[in-house]
Amino acid sequence: MIHFSNVSKIYENQTALRNITFSVEKGEMAFITGPSGAGKSTLLKIIYLSEKPDEGSVTIAEWELSKLKESSIPFLRRNIGVVFQDFRLLDNRNVFDNVAMALRIRGMTEYDVKERVMEVLKTVNLRHKTDSFPKALSGGEQQRVVIARAIVGEPTVLLADEPTGNLDSDTAAGITRMFKEINAKGTTVLVATHNRELFRNTGRRVIKIDNGAIVGEELG
Secondary structure (H helix, E strand, O other): OEEEEEEEEEEOOEEEEEEEEEEEOOOOEEEEEOOOOOOHHHHHHHHOOOOOOOEEEEEEOOEEHHHOOHHHHHHHHHOEEEEOOOOOOOOOOOHHHHHHHHHHHOOOOHHHHHHHHHHHHHHOOOHHHOOOOHHHOOHHHHHHHHHHHHHOOOOOEEEEEOOOOOOOHHHHHHHHHHHHHHHHOOOEEEEEEOOHHHOOOOOOEEEEEEOOEEEEEEEO
């Protein structure tokens, strides 16, 4: 599903990723861990095409990113849901509209938008917050809105960048359970985190990265 082969990324004189090779199989849930600045976010940015590698090749499903036409990028991005650490919710839109935006951009009918959004909000236990605005929500609730927004388009891949960085331990545990439930439905999930509690005793593969390089692998 996701394959990196000898990938390197350099910003000016700083190497963010060096000779990265790894794979995440279809339907797998895996973690990327390492200290701040290790290269985790850069790795995810390459997957959702916010950045391009300077060396090596990246393949997502059947797409080799270096050979991808500009016109095909939006289609690939529709298949990738992203959960950002800083939420990136629109403060002037309520929960429903924040989640519905991606579907409306695709031209889905309002009836189908409502049906799908309400289904997803039920999944993340937020149907009762449909009309609330982000500033009226707790940090955990805002993160669940972000997850709903990421999965509403039924992506084949879900990426999460430090998804529990600003949350307390109990709320973080709930977010992790949610990722497991999403994965159980067939979505490939890749979570970047420095928090070892997220993958402890999960039995999932953990890829360790430091100073831009993979330094080991273990089971959580």
